[in-house]
Amino acid sequence: DLHANFKPLNESLVASYVKSQPRLGAILGGTSADWSVKEVGDGNLNFVYILEGPKGSFVLKQALPYVRCVGDSWPMTLERAFFETTVLREHRRLAPNHVPEVYHFDHPMALTVMEYLAPPHIILRKGLIAGTVYPLLAQHMAEYMASTLFHTSLLALSTLQQRKEVARFCGNIEMCRLTEQVIFTEPYMEASNNRWTSPHLDADAQALREDAIIKLEIAGLKSKFCEKTQALLHGDLHTGSIMVTQESTKCIDPEFGFYGPMGFDVGAFLGNLMLAYVSQDGHATSENDREGYQLWLLKTMGDTWQLFSERFVALWDKNWGAGDSYKIEVYNTKELQSLVQKTYLSELFQDSLGYAAAKMIRRIVGIAHVEDLESIPDLEKKVACERRALNFAKQLLKERSKYSDIRQVCNALQGSQ
Amino acid sequence: DLHANFKPLNESLVASYVKSQPRLGAILGGTSADWSVKEVGDGNLNFVYILEGPKGSFVLKQALPYVRCVGDSWPMTLERAFFETTVLREHRRLAPNHVPEVYHFDHPMALTVMEYLAPPHIILRKGLIAGTVYPLLAQHMAEYMASTLFHTSLLALSTLQQRKEVARFCGNIEMCRLTEQVIFTEPYMEASNNRWTSPHLDADAQALREDAIIKLEIAGLKSKFCEKTQALLHGDLHTGSIMVTQESTKCIDPEFGFYGPMGFDVGAFLGNLMLAYVSQDGHATSENDREGYQLWLLKTMGDTWQLFSERFVALWDKNWGAGDSYKIEVYNTKELQSLVQKTYLSELFQDSLGYAAAKMIRRIVGIAHVEDLESIPDLEKKVACERRALNFAKQLLKERSKYSDIRQVCNALQGSQ
Ligand SMILES: Nc1ncnc2c1ncn2[C@@H]1O[C@H](COP(=O)(O)OP(=O)(O)O)[C@@H](O)[C@H]1O
Ligand SMILES: Nc1ncnc2c1ncn2[C@@H]1O[C@H](COP(=O)(O)OP(=O)(O)O)[C@@H](O)[C@H]1O
Ligand SMILES: [Mg+2]
Ligand SMILES: [Mg+2]
Ligand SMILES: [Mg+2]
Ligand SMILES: [Mg+2]
Ligand SMILES: [Mg+2]
Structure with a gap:
């Protein structure tokens, strides 16, 4: 099972996760105490967190094994995160101005870290x-x-x-x-x-x-x-x-x-x-x-x-x-x-x-x-x-x-x- | 390499191959001395052998890694034998009267053994x-x-x-x-x-x-x-x-x-x-x-x-x-x-x-x-x-x-x- 080690995150687990990934922590800068984490997913399906630190920011998106707005009565494959990331990377290559950059993908966790499109976006x-x-x-x-x-x-x-x-x-x-x-x-x-x-x-x-x-x-x-x-x-x-x-x-x-x-x-x-x-x-x-x-x-x-x-x-x-x-x-x-x-x-x-x-x-x-x-x-x-x-x-x-x-x-x- | 052990057969090697496969020998009956092997491939691509024995018969078809009628200047994938066999089996299931039965498939050898459609076919x-x-x-x-x-x-x-x-x-x-x-x-x-x-x-x-x-x-x-x-x-x-x-x-x-x-x-x-x-x-x-x-x-x-x-x-x-x-x-x-x-x-x-x-x-x-x-x-x-x-x-x-x-x-x- 590709997702045997899948674990759904929340705001505080997101910070721990980023701490465990030095490459990601380096993007934010400072230490985890300096980071803000905010869930902003207004979508129907997934969780989206904005992370900001002294040096930089990114978005962390995680799929859950069901439809967010319905709950676990409507299961949905975690693999969608893989396909989303694959398309983001491919389309970014082809239309770099119109697709956010992917910084990191964790397949088992169905989790993508990408460029934060900051306000006024x-x-x-x-x-x-x-x-x-x-x-x-x-x-x-x-x-x-x-x-x-x-x-x-x-x-x-x-x-x-x-x-x-x-x-x-x-x-x-x-x-x-x-x-x-x-x-x-x-x-x-x-x-x-x-x-x-x-x-x-x-x-x-x-x-x-x-x-x-x-x-x-x-x-x-x-x-x-x-x-x-x-x-x-x-x-x-x-x-x-x-x-x-x-x-x-x-x-x-x-x-x-x-x-x-x-x-x-x-x-x-x-x-x-x-x-x-x-x-x-x-x-x-x-x-x-x-x-x-x-x-x-x-x-x-x-x-x-x-x-x-x-x-x-x-x-x-x-x-x-x-x-x-x-x-x-x-x-x-x-x-x-x-x-x-x-x-x-x-x-x-x-x-x-x-x-x-x-x-x-x-x-x-x-x-x-x-x-x-x-x-x-x-x-x-x-x-x-x-x-x-x-x-x-x-x-x-x-x-x-x-x-x-x-x-x-x-x-x-x-x-x- | 799926076909690392591929070996092109000829009429006498075909008999040895069948001898090495008891299930196939049993179809023909008798011993290898009783079998006739005849290459009949009139096609452009592959080799087709008819085998007949005291008890039964079959056709053995082998793909070579090139186009038969052109030679090795035109390479062609051995995997075609796998797809041919897969389609034969699937279409046989769906239209049993109009597709020969597959008896045996050897993937590395790109070799299919199937029902012989005897004359007057x-x-x-x-x-x-x-x-x-x-x-x-x-x-x-x-x-x-x-x-x-x-x-x-x-x-x-x-x-x-x-x-x-x-x-x-x-x-x-x-x-x-x-x-x-x-x-x-x-x-x-x-x-x-x-x-x-x-x-x-x-x-x-x-x-x-x-x-x-x-x-x-x-x-x-x-x-x-x-x-x-x-x-x-x-x-x-x-x-x-x-x-x-x-x-x-x-x-x-x-x-x-x-x-x-x-x-x-x-x-x-x-x-x-x-x-x-x-x-x-x-x-x-x-x-x-x-x-x-x-x-x-x-x-x-x-x-x-x-x-x-x-x-x-x-x-x-x-x-x-x-x-x-x-x-x-x-x-x-x-x-x-x-x-x-x-x-x-x-x-x-x-x-x-x-x-x-x-x-x-x-x-x-x-x-x-x-x-x-x-x-x-x-x-x-x-x-x-x-x-x-x-x-x-x-x-x-x-x-x-x-x-x-x-x-x-x-x-x-x-x-x-
Ligand atoms: N890269 C990003 N930068 C800024 N905001 C984002 C980014 N990705 C997603 N969001 C915000 O999160 C919301 C949900 O994201 P989305 O990818 O559409 O998730 P879902 O698949 O659940 O619909 C978006 O509507 C947007 O407000
Ligand atoms: N199952 C069979 N029974 C009898 N003859 C066959 C059988 N399969 C092939 N043949 C003979 O071998 C010839 C070549 O077979 P074919 O599968 O068409 O090979 P190719 O892929 O090289 O065209 C056919 O035209 C036919 O005469
Ligand atoms: Mg959306
Ligand atoms: Mg979506
Ligand atoms: Mg009007
Ligand atoms: Mg043919
Ligand atoms: Mg053919």
Whole structure:
């Protein structure tokens, strides 16, 4: 058993643990008496401690063998810490500006020590709820996604390298199964985990469960999630897995990382921006109608896809023939290269819209909701925002093949009710 | 090194090897003096010995660390024997009538002992060249493919079981790379491995290398081959990997087995029937115009797909909810089940046609040709058959989305020139 010596820590045990690891103690400086330890995990799954000392600081994250917010009635593999660390390291290598550095990993303890993203870094979702503009967000996320997805795909890797990675990440299946369950299955059936604003959305949830076309579309997305080993994904790239300041954008928490369809990451981010967009009406006040902010959100969605696809194609152009999928000897003219790139990106766009929709739907009727909507004080407004999100997502899921351009999607969202 | 004790055998060493394995000797009966050993490998890669004794018989197949027909200038992993044996065992469990039984596997020696498919069993390709009708062929192949593909997919398996298998078969990447090279890459570029009937088909081969739409389509098929982990494939299901009698159909030689798109197996079989079809004109004589035989081949193609898809859907109907992809609680009405089945089968049909075309093309302009065409005595006739095969395959690859029914494909083949 890899985790035979696993021991769950608390604030005081964390300090003892760090004391036992001279390399870590040296980062903080001073002696353990000089260190502050604070648990800050607002996440659903794990414990996160901030450690600060006279010389430096770091974050220590530990997985427990169950879901934190549920308790030990919902067991969950400790191995997720290994996969999280592996993805952090790999994505950090590929997008160093947008991933915290890992300082230390203790496999038996399911424990990762990483760079502390100090204030003013906050979780993006909280910034979006507050109505804060992040002028570099689209550009940074485009860079992060293009770089990590391109370089872990067969556009950059040999099939030999890629299969080795695919095999390795098959080990994170328990986390994938959680995604399958809560994103692709339960929202479309009666399940005790599901919840929604009731009785207001009872009929909406029921209509969703009876919508054959939605279920057909979800089946295709679920199959791609389970079977398309296109790139090493973050796997949980919602706005709660991104920390930001005005100048900085960092992606954390890739414990759901695995080889899957690129659109799952891109769609997670876009879908959560869409949720932020519709929820603004619920946060509007007489001082701030949030309309300007909504326009910035729309622009950020549009810019994200636009910059992402440009960056992705630029990487491809710079690396023709690096990977095994499109050999330079076969795709040997500029026209041919453009043709296959356009086709590749257009399928990726379709996947991304599909997953964006799926991510929105599950946040309205599934187990885990988002603070953007949950924090709307007025119930009627909250219901209106939720229904709008659900209806837009359904329409997007069903009719996304009609969109060939992100601006059309932004316009549809803006015009939705 | 798993194969540190590997030793290549020859006919006399094979007898000594069997003597050292009492379980095997007991199958043959008598003593080694009573055994006959005959090498019969007509394949390109491996050595195959038939052993017969007073009591029984078997086949002993050994992989060498290189490609048999090329020599040690083209190294090839001994591990293929492990994957071949693993697939034989798994597919035998699922389709016992259509896969020989494995009696013994020696991993270090890359050596498999299996049921001898005695005469009148012959390699199907040879039977097709001779113009022999196999009345049960379509039904048997439909049964084999439906059963092996369905039961190794997420329609029958949990994602936990499937990922474990996917991870395991990631190990057969060297064989997949060979397929990538000779099927999806080299035919579409200038490569020293390529050959075609020259100078007759020089312009045809060049036109293929300059066809942007063909290259776009091949890219999609190659990506699915590399990235879509849909089922445990045979991986090399041409008519030279099938042994038949009037009553029996057995699939051998799955050393290219891996988790890939189902259509790759179905297309391999259909594409090789199509090659058999076009080559009949080259084998027609004044006594036998082969026209009736061509009609039987068309019917066999049609029946194969028809029976395969029926059998596949029947398995699905009988096993609703067995696998993790389509949960019964979500797909909870007959109409919904039919809808997702139709969509699933229609994508599989499209994939199958695409791979059928790719398999035909590579047999005309790539490294490995087929005896169906190679054995045509008249050069002009051979060229005509090859050009017809190439042109039909190109058209099929480009326009397969227009076909929704196998009969349309058969009609197009029949009407092709
Ligand atoms: N490297 C870090 N720097 C600063 N804060 C962090 C860091 N990692 C996590 N946090 C904080 O801890 C919270 C939970 O972390 P997260 O990795 O998302 O855990 P979980 O897997 O439980 O969701 C984050 O929302 C953030 O507030
Ligand atoms: N189980 C068997 N029973 C009878 N003949 C066999 C059997 N397996 C292989 N052969 C004969 O040996 C030939 C080569 O076997 P095959 O498995 O296709 O090897 P390769 O991998 O080299 O192509 C076949 O074409 C067939 O004639
Ligand atoms: Mg988190
Ligand atoms: Mg997490
Ligand atoms: Mg408004
Ligand atoms: Mg063979
Ligand atoms: Mg073989």
